[in-house]
Amino acid sequence: MQFVKTRFNYLFNSTKGLILTAITLIGITTAVWGMLSGPMAELGIRDWLVKTLGMDLLQVEREGRIVILYHSIAMAVVAIETYMLTSLLRMKPFFKTAINLLITVGYLLTLIFGLGFAYFGHNWAFHGLYITGLSLIFFAGVLVCAALWPWSKEYQVADKTYAHLGSVDLERIAFFATAVTTVLSALFGAVPGAYFGNGFEVFLAENIIRYPEKSVMEYSVIGHLHIMLALIAIMLTLIIGRWLNFKGLWHKIAMPLMILGTIVLNLGVWGVVTPLEPIAHMIIYVGATPSMLAALFLLIWSWNKLIKDGVAHLAKPDLGQKLAALVRDPLKFGPTWQMLFMNFTTSGIGIFMAVQLDEIFRVWPAREERIELTGHWHALSAIIATIILFYYGDMIGLKGKVRQLYGWAIILFSDVALAGVTIFEMKRLFISEAAQQPLVNGLMFAMDFGLAALLTVLAIILIWRLVDLFKPKGRWTEEQAQELSQEVVK
Secondary structure (H helix, E strand, C coil), rough: HHHHHHHHHHHCCCCCHHHHHHHHHHHHHHHHHHHCCHHHHHCCCHCCCHHHHHHCCCHHHHHHHHHHHHHHHHHHHHHHHHHHHHHHHCCHHHHHHHHHHHHHHHHHHHHHHHHHHCCCCHHHHHHHHHHHHHHHHHHHHHHHHHHHCCCCCCHHCCCCCCCCCCCCCCCHHHHHHHHHHHHHHHHHHHHHHCEEECCCCCCCCHCCCCCCCHHHHHHHHHHHHHHHEEEHHHHHHHHHHHHCCCCCCCHHHHHHHHHHHHHHHHHHHHHHCCHHHHHHHHHHHHCCCCHHHHHHHHHHHHHHHHHHHHHCCCCCCCHHHHHHHHHHHHHCCCCHHHHHHHHHHHHHHHHHHHHCCCCCCHHCHHHHHHHHHHHHHHHHHHHHHHHHHHHHHHCCCCHHHHHHHHHHHHHHHHHHHHHHHHHHHHHHHHHHHHHHHHHHHHHHHHHHHHHHHHHHHHHHHHHHHHHHHHHCCHHHHHHHHHHHHHHHHH
16 A cells, blocks of 8 residues: 555656656557547558447547547646646745646546547546536636736845846746636637537537638637647746746846737737737737747757857867757757747748738648648647657656657657658648659658657656656655655755
8 A cells, every 4th residue: 555655646746746647648648549540540550449449439529529639638738837837936835736736636537538528438427527627727727827926025036137027027927927818718718618519519620711701609719729729838938948047138038028929919819709800810920929039039048058058168169069069968959949940840831821821822722721730730739749858858867878869869750750741731832732642651651750759759768667666766756855855945
């Protein structure tokens, strides 16, 4: 009994344990449900999996299943970011404990019972527990907003190298603004969700994108999809900046931009279902620009710091030595590199598509535009996942060759897959449908190889951590003791 108690305490009462549990569940879900994809169906794996697990898959219910699957995974990602936030930012012990407890119970209920309801027969008690999980996560978000209140005297800025307005911490305001708009944008999706079964039917956003007329509810769902993914990315950018100890001039410029961008971006998305709809997209572009600039300034500061730290022992370092210093630690280099790479695979592509929508993309067959949209959303989700893995690798103290192999494997394998996705999305710009098959075959191999290799790396890490959990004096005991000592210091 003591064996189970100590492991349970580590997994559900420490930041590293909570993150490990969530990453494990996401990894298992991604691996298993990924076998239902088209390429796996062609190999016969899908049919074998459905039969083996006893899944109940009616084609008419496909959209509903996918919506629940995406929400189940997304809530686990939100939980991971919340654990990182509660460990990085100062807050009262009550808030940290309550937030972590609520969001843990919430995402577990959402993931387990959501997938149980959607894929293994429609037990409506499961659906009720799925909704309960989402409600607990929402309430945890409200507590996060309360815990982050940036105008409390106890959270005033002491070090003036960080962005501040008087004694108010602008970085904390950026976290607060992101948390508040996330809670409000969750309601933005919950309202149409409450009307399911009452004249409003489930749909996938990419399937109705060319409808000349859309209802307010449909606009609301589409807006919810876009803004929640954007806010997850913004919160992760702030978390990475906090982890890397972002400060100085670039920090003082970036934080006001991040605050402004977050608020304006949300106003633009919410405006889609108001009389502001004709200019809503323009407001969105205006909001996205400051946020992206803030991320760029984090990149500039981070790369400059990595180079300076790496060549501090050299009197006159040359370009090669500076580049070597920049990439010496893949776990510190990786997050900002992925942010840069994202501009070529998601952000830049998305902006180009929006600007040239009527001139280029609406001329394509609807299937091609649908491919671009789904690829865009999945690529951004994958980049967010890789950045989380970089932070986790550093958090658990990977060192030496293991650190190098883990970091570079994530960078190389994910970027191969994402580059393949990007070219596949945009292929109609430079190749005809009649001549595309050799290119498509190569791109599909690159995507499958990159994602499979990435999941393999994750599986190796998770198996290693599982084996460690069975050791009486494993790494997990050191991590737990270290976190307890940090709590005492605070």
